Amino acid sequence: xxxxxxxxxxxxxxxxxxxxxxxxxxxxxxxxxxxxxxxxxxxxxxxxxxxxxxxxxxxxxxxxxxxxxxxxxxxxxxxxxxxxxxxxxxxxxxxxxxxxxxxxxxxxxxxxxxxxxxxxxxxxxxxxxxxxxxxxxxxxxxxxxxxxxxxxxxxxxxxxxxxxxxxxxxxxxxxxxxxxxxxxxxxxxxxxxxxxxxxxxxxxxxxxxxxxxxxxxxxxxxxxxxxxxxxxxxxxxxxxxxxxxxxxxxxxxxxxxxxxxxxxxxxxxxxxxxxxxxxxxxxxxxxxxxxxxxxxxxxxxxxxxxxxxxxxxxxxxxxxxxxxxxxxxxxxxxxxxxxxxxxxxxxxxxxxxxxxxxxxxxxxxxxxxxxxxxxxxxxxxxxxxxxxxxxxxxxxxxxxxxxxxxxxxxxxxxxxxxxxxxxxxxxxxxxxxxxxxxxxxxxxxxxxxxxxxxxxxxxxxxxxxxxxxxxxxxxxxxxxxxxxxxxxxxxxxxxxxxxxxxxxxxxxxxxxxxxxxxxxxxxxxxxxxxxxxxxxxxxxxxxxxxxxxxxxxxxxxxxxxxxxxxxxxxxxxxxxxxxxxxxxxxxxxxxxxxxxxxx
Numbered sequence: 001x002x003x004x005x006x007x008x009x010x011x012x013x014x015x016x017x018x019x020x021x022x023x024x025x026x027x028x029x030x031x032x033x034x035x036x037x038x039x040x041x042x043x044x045x046x047x048x049x050x051x052x053x054x055x056x057x058x059x060x061x062x063x064x065x066x067x068x069x070x071x072x073x074x075x076x077x078x079x080x081x082x083x084x085x086x087x088x089x090x091x092x093x094x095x096x097x098x099x100x101x102x103x104x105x106x107x108x109x110x111x112x113x114x115x116x117x118x119x120x121x122x123x124x125x126x127x128x129x130x131x132x133x134x135x136x137x138x139x140x141x142x143x144x145x146x147x148x149x150x151x152x153x154x155x156x157x158x159x160x161x162x163x164x165x166x167x168x169x170x171x172x173x174x175x176x177x178x179x180x181x182x183x184x185x186x187x188x189x190x191x192x193x194x195x196x197x198x199x200x201x202x203x204x205x206x207x208x209x210x211x212x213x214x215x216x217x218x219x220x221x222x223x224x225x226x227x228x229x230x231x232x233x234x235x236x237x238x239x240x241x242x243x244x245x246x247x248x249x250x251x252x253x254x255x256x257x258x259x260x261x262x263x264x265x266x267x268x269x270x271x272x273x274x275x276x277x278x279x280x281x282x283x284x285x286x287x288x289x290x291x292x293x294x295x296x297x298x299x300x301x302x303x304x305x306x307x308x309x310x311x312x313x314x315x316x317x318x319x320x321x322x323x324x325x326x327x328x329x330x331x332x333x334x335x336x337x338x339x340x341x342x343x344x345x346x347x348x349x350x351x352x353x354x355x356x357x358x359x360x361x362x363x364x365x366x367x368x369x370x371x372x373x374x375x376x377x378x379x380x381x382x383x384x385x386x387x388x389x390x391x392x393x394x395x396x397x398x399x400x401x402x403x404x405x406x407x408x409x410x411x412x413x414x415x416x417x418x419x420x421x422x423x424x425x426x427x428x429x430x431x432x433x434x435x436x437x438x439x440x441x442x443x444x445x446x447x448x449x450x451x452x453x454x455x456x457x458x459x460x461x462x463x464x465x466x467x468x469x470x471x472x473x474x475x476x477x478x479x480x481x482x483x484x485x486x487x488x489x490x491x492x493x494x495x496x497x498x499x500x501x502x503x504x505x506x507x508x509x510x511x512x513x514x515x516x517x518x519x520x521x522x523x524x525x526x527x528x529x530x531x532x533x534x535x536x537x538x539x540x541x542x543x544x545x546x547x548x549x550x551x552x553x554x555x556x557x558x559x560x561x562x563x564x565x566x567x568x569x570x571x572x573x574x575x576x577x578x579x580x581x582x583x584x585x586x587x588x589x590x591x592x593x594x595x596x597x598x599x
Contacts, residue, residue: 008190008197009436015183024049026086026144027076027155027181032056033126033135034075035177038068044137045107045165045174052191053180057163059107064175069157072177076155079126083148084134087125088141096121096138107165108138154188155181169327197435203487204333210492210549212500213334213483222331222338224480229500232529234483236498238319241343241368241476248364250315250345255297257321261287266453267296272422276324294320294344295447295472299454302348302468307458312468313349313357319479320344334484341479347471348456351397354469358405358427358444361473365442368475369431371596372498373489376432379411382419389423390448398446398469399425423449433489441482445472493572496552497593503530503553505567506542512557519557519567519582526586528593547572553589553599573598 028047035042035058047056058064064072091099093112100108115121124143127134144150157179165171182188199205207213212230215221226234242252261280264270269277273292280287291297298316307314321341330336347357369375381402384395402425406413413427420426424446430438447470450456457465476482486498496502503523505516516532523530533542539556546554555567560579567585569577577599580588592599 007436008194009432011187011190012182012194012436015187019183020181021049022142022144023150023155023183024054024181025139025142026147027150027179028054028056029086029124029126029135029137029139029143030076030079030147030150031072031157031177031179032058032137033079034072036135038071038075043105043107046111047137053158053178055176055178057165057174057176059165059172059174064160064177069160069177073155073157077152080147080150080152083146084127085125085146086143087127087129088122088143089125089129089136090120090122093121096123100138111138150181151184153185154183155179156188156192194435194437198437198488201435201488201491202333203335203484206487206492207333207484212487215331215333215337220338221328222326222336224334224337224339230483232500233494233498234479237372237476237479237483240371241319242317244364244368245315245317245345248315248360250317253298253301253316253318255294255301255318255320256291257323258288258290259297261289263296263300264289264292267293267299267450268453269293269296276326278323278325290323291320292322292324294318294322294342295346295450296454298344298346299450299456299470302456303454307348307468309350309458309460309466312458313347313353315345315347315357317343317345334480334487337478337480340481343474343476343479343482345473347473348458348468349471350458350460350466351469354398354446354471355401355405355408357471358401359408361444361471362405362409362411362427365429365475369429369442372486373495374431374433377411378430378432378438379406379413380416380419380428380430381406381413382416382421382426382428384425385418385420385422387422388420389452394448395425398448402427402444402446421445423447431485433485434491439485441477441485442475443473443477446470447472493550494552495596495598496589497596499550499552500529501531501549501551502528502589502593503555504542504546504551505530505532505555505557506539506546507533508539508556508558510536512559512562515562516557519555522582523586523589526590528586528589543570555585571599 025048028049032044032047036044039060041060043059045057045059047054097109097112100112122140123136124139124141125134125136126147157177159178161176161178163174163176165174180188180191182191210229211227213227214225215223216225245252261270269292277292278290280289301316319341321339323339326336326338349357383399388395406427426443426445428440429442430440432438451467451470456468458468460466505520507513507516520530520532535542543554550572552572554570556570557567561567566579566581568579569585571577589599
């Protein structure tokens with residue numbers, strides 16, 4: 001029996017997440033210590049652990065070079081080998097202020113001033129606090145007990161980037177050194193293999209190569225231009241989404257792209273979300289706002305008439321385009337843009353209906369996500385945060401409904417205590433792609449805020465007015481972002497039903513072009529997306545071009561195929577299928593499409 005090599009993602013899952021946090025946080029301190037040993041004039045700021053590593057921001061006049069990174073990594077290994085202890089110390093505010101002033105670290109003084117009065121202030125030393133060669137940083141922890149617990153062959157310094165102090169463009173620009181750290185060298189190697197594979201699958205590169213979309217910078221960054229092939233795929237995705245929702249009792253609505261600013265004041269977005277909204281525009285001396293969300297619009301439709309309990313639940317869905325201000329430095333292909341389409345839906349129901357509706361959303365999420373090839377998830381239930389609206393009883397009932405729906409669904413999930421939005425608890429679903437990365441997509445949120453702000457009501461069985469429960473939910477999250485995830489998941493090699501061009505007919509010579517056109521017409525009548533290569537290139541070049549464009553089915557037409565009314569079929573998934581009658585090819589393709597599969 002031949003042993004199967006473990007995938008990089010399987011190796012990375014072997015790491016203990018909590019231990020990794022300590023390793024990475026400790027690495028950030030070790031790196032800062034190394035930097036200041038090598039470049040004493042450098043001022044330090046902050047250095048947290050991240051999802052895959054760590055970083056530290058430095059204020060230094062000279063830019064760090066690749067050679068500098070090698071020197072820093074070498075010095076880090078010396079510190080690790082010294083096996084110095086990490087010592088936690090609680091310290092008086094005035095005493096630590098004097099210590100920071102002595103070190104001439106202005107950023108640390110600013111961080112100290114931001115710590116609320118009465119809060120315990122801690123710092124961590126690397127080395128003996130009583131010795132001059134120790135190094136310390138304001139920090140809440142946690143850390144490893146000793147630097148020697150870091151495996152010197154399981155970390156790497158990766159890159160340098162610019163970063164503004166506290167993320168504000170008005171502040172000083174710093175240099176951010178990124179690193180990654182793992183428990184073992186094997187995990188580090190697996191991570192680098194995953195990174196290389198991610199580069200190969202980058203949706204920005206493939207989007208250009210496959211002519212799916214573009215970001216036209218001269219029209220403004222963060223705005224997506226869908227090319228014919230990408231728009232074809234988008235239409236397939238949207239049509240599937242719409243029909244699936246209609247089949248499950250949703251009604252589709254459509255709302256404007258903007259509204260009077262007063263609406264966003266009523267909803268609270270103008271107070272809580274202002275930084276992510278574009279500047280209002282003036283229309284006849286009134287302020288209008290591009291919508292950052294669809295939910296207030298659905299609320300207005302609900303309030304347009306008084307509803308009875310007999311009408312509930314009401315399920316309304318919309319592929320609604322929203323607009324959010326993102327700094328240019330944060331924009332990233334389709335993953336972070338300024339204009340995008342949410343697959344938004346809102347459910348208005350009674351409290352007794354809440355659990356069943358949540359379960360219905362989970363079932364729908366599973367159907368849609370698995371259809372697109374995602375069948376592994378990480379699920380989180382986020383509970384009441386410190387600051388919230390609504391009553392404790394309402395939060396408890398809503399959280400119980402989410403929990404019970406997950407239990408009935410049989411999904412394993414993690415509880416993120418205090419991680420809910422201020423307006424209600426939620427379920428978040430992260431999908432795992434082909435190389436083991438997790439992507440936040442689907443979310444289900446209970447909202448106590450908007451029903452109260454907009455005074456939403458329904459007439460109950462007792463004849464009195466009651467407040468409906470409002471559920472927000474999105475399954476793709478953002479159509480643009482989900483499309484980018486799809487591209488990377490499949491590496492642009494889409495299953496037959498999704499591929500923008502499903503088949504390309506390749507004639508051996510011009511003598512077979514008329515037959516190729518005839519067959520293409522039959523295929524199009526059968527609902528297939530097919531092209532005839534009319535380039536006049538040699539057959540080998542035509543085949544190579546189809547392979548580069550990742551066309552699922554190539555049909556070669558020679559004299560024998562014309563005579564027998566057949567096609568010589570080659571597929572990307574299964575290679576050569578041989579010579580097949582045209583009608584049979586059409587039937588096979590239709591069956592594969594109906595099954596959402598490859599041919």
